[in-house]
Amino acid sequence: MRFLVAECEPPQAREKRRESVGRSSGETYLEVLHKLAPGAECDRIKPTDSCAEIPGREALTEYDAVFLTGSPLHLWQDSPEARRQIDFMHRVFASGTPSFGSCAGLQVACVAAGGKVRPMGDRREAGFARRLVATERGRAHPLLDGRPASYDAPAIHTDEVEALPEGATLLASNRVTRVQAAEIRCGEGVFWGVQYHPEISLREVAAALRRQSDDLLEHGLARSNADVEQLAQQVDALHAEPNRADLAWQLGLDDQVTVPEYRTRELRNFIEHLVKPTRAKRGR
Template sequence: MQVRSRGLRFLVAESEPPKSREERRDSVGRSSGDTYLDILAHLAPGAACDRIRPADADSDLLSGGTISDYDAVFLTGSPLALYKETPEVRRAVALMRATFASGTPAFGSCAGLQLATVAAGGTVRPNSLGPEAGFARRITATDAGRFHPMLCGRPMAYDAPSIHTDEVETLPAGATLLAGNRATMVQAAEIRCDGGVFWGVQYHPEIGLDEVAGALRRQADSLVENGLARSTTEVEEQAVLIGALHREPERRDLAWRLGLDDQVTDANLRLTEIRNFINALLQHGRSMRL
């Protein structure tokens, strides 16, 4: 399902450092920013999309423009550890703070949620229960989340593509917890700060199952070290099944073996949160006062 989007301007903030960006491209053929640009072109044909890379030392963030020139900012996933004081982290956090201050609505997944949390005064830590790899299971909306438009169309409990080693520890003041599960307390949240609004999720509604398989392969050693598999061969076996389901999403036998339903196998349902964000932007404008 697409939305009427002609005239909209979107900014994709790809915070993957250059090495990670190229590793992802070598693995699945696209960076996190490439994925978001493809998804936005699908969901909002006619919208103009630009990309910046705030983690890069030589990044010319907006080439003379301002964040206020855009209708929305989208923050991608990234391996940045937001609890570390590195130049890459400082640049990414500065961009998110400027986004809040500009009043430009923003949406982010995985590290995007963590970035907004830190920029607004919350904290991030390594996952307390270890990596959540492949899929986040039984994500459940809070009372607030059940009535929040970002999760409109999601069932009471659902799974989603996910792979992360860090998580939100404490949400900032002005945030609303929208969903969580047993592995990660904060799976979805709205954050309001300095006149701006952010909607975000810890999981990855934007990625395809081929990208899930690629992420498992890239992190195979870590998954073994954390006890999620006994060998990299087991990780590869799981990745093969997920890749096969990507190519043939109608195969119920593969979905059954992986314990997945249409919330993951149906590409349109996977995109629910991003589509809902764009629709809310169109209906309510930059304030996103619902």
């Protein structure tokens, strides 16, 4: 199989993430995809960069899947970076290549297909999205195959989908963010996406908490930087020892987050239930 990872991070955010966790969002995706699909050929591009060469429709048809990463990019702002990312997604839809996105990746697909994204205001999901529940349509959708009736997932975002495009299917919600998972069809393309982050490790969750410490204080989710650091240290410790029941209990987490095979379930489902059947239809 041949995969293309499209990094939604602008250059400054990409380097800031590398400083805190050692890799960009696209590099995280590459590592996870190599584990989920050993032997797959994976390329990475950076559509937000002004100097980036964006593949056209025909070039995109040579891939079996396209993955869009998370990012602090605000899709509700008219910026050159946002326009480049949305233009890239238009090409993905036109190519008919199956696509998947997490966090900003979902928001990019939504806007490109005619939906809307907005800032969350004072609400936040920082660290983990709690009590995610599939909709009636979501319970039968292969993206969420194997997920329990209610589950948690890594999540870090300050924007959300305000309105899905026409014809999209809402698959999961919680009390903080209505659109947590969705299927979007546009032109020849099919996109499956989630607002949370099935691709990131607990170590990356801890790093994200540290990067967003000031924002957490501003919105009353922590009283001090020391509070944020204490939480990040617990998450780091659980990453190092995922079988520690005491840390999982203190953080209110179960195996849906602590076990990598469960945490990455949506990515695995996308490859098994959409990418491989589409590849077979194309005679590859």
